[in-house]
Amino acid sequence: SQELEQSPQSLIVQEGKNLTINCTSSKTLYGLYWYKQKYGEGLIFLMMLQKGGEEKSHEKITAKLDEKKQQSSLHITASQPSHAGIYLCGAARAQKLVFGQGTRLTINP
Amino acid sequence: EAQVTQNPRYLITVTGKKLTVTCSQNMNHEYMSWYRQDPGLGLRQIYYSMNVEVTDKGDVPEGYKVSRKEKRNFPLILESPSPNQTSLYFCASSRQAGQPQHFGDGTRLSIL
Numbered sequence: 663s664q665e666l667e668q669s670p671q672s673l674i675v676q677e678g679k680n681l682t683i684n685c686t687s688s689k690t691l692y693g694l695y696w697y698k699q700k701y702g703e704g705l706i707f708l709m710m711l712q713k714g715g716e717e718k719s720h721e722k723i724t725a726k727l728d729e730k731k732q733q734s735s736l737h738i739t740a741s742q743p744s745h746a747g748i749y750l751c752g753a754a755r756a757q758k759l760v761f762g763q764g765t766r767l768t769i770n771p
Numbered sequence: 772e773a774q775v776t777q778n779p780r781y782l783i784t785v786t787g788k789k790l791t792v793t794c795s796q797n798m799n800h801e802y803m804s805w806y807r808q809d810p811g812l813g814l815r816q817i818y819y820s821m822n823v824e825v826t827d828k829g830d831v832p833e834g835y836k837v838s839r840k841e842k843r844n845f846p847l848i849l850e851s852p853s854p855n856q857t858s859l860y861f862c863a864s865s866r867q868a869g870q871p872q873h874f875g876d877g878t879r880l881s882i883l
Contacts, residue, residue, distance in 0.1 A: 664812075664813065666813075693869070695871060697874075702859070702877065702879075703876055703877065704775075704861060704874040704875055704876045704877055705814075705861070705863075705872075705874040706874075707871045707872070707873070710871050750813065750814065752814075754868070754869045756868075757802075757819060757821060757827065757868040757869075758816055758819065758829055758830070759804065759816060759872065760816070760830070761806075761813045761814040761815075762813055763811060763812060763813035764813050764814075
């Protein structure tokens with residue numbers, strides 16, 4: 663099984679709706695990254711969370727880190743077509759970086 | 772413009788024919804890494820490099836080699852490619868390990 667599990671694996675929402683993607687770790691989280699990938703393209707860094715309880719926002723995307731639950735959530739408010747893509751969470755493990763399997767987000771007009 | 776450049780972007784080749792995927796970054800980053808992305812498995816790290824002449828295995832290093840002779844370049848070598856190495860490959864770099872990484876646009880490899 664994956665060290666980082668994302669849920670849901672895919673999500674279809676209507677434009678304008680809010681949505682949440684979760685990332686749960688089987689190990690203690692000391693920091694977590696969120697990336698976005700457009701289909702078949704490279705990853706774009708969104709946010710890094712380092713402290714328990716930390717919350718960061720970028721435009722309409724907000725991410726939180728719950729260290730006790732070993733979980734992070736990414737919330738999009740009033741989704742737009744530009745939010746479509748694959749969202750990946752990643753965690754540093756010593757000098758390595760591990761990723762979740764990704765959540766594919768589709769926005770319907 | 773800060774970027775990580777991979778070449779080629781697409782390659783179809785045959786089993787056993789040695790190939791190299793180049794990766795270059797212009798940000799003077801110390802840390803570089805290679806990943807492969809497969810459906811349902813997400814991104815898995817193949818090799819990483821903390822600095823020049825320092826490389827280490829990631830989670831799926833079998834069948835791959837890397838070298839880091841210069842800070843900016845980190846080529847991925849498949850000495851004898853096999854069909855199970857068909858995948859989408861990404862190179863990434865960061866100032867140091869543990870910091871957000873910049874990713875290249877990816878190389879789609881098909882091994883027949």
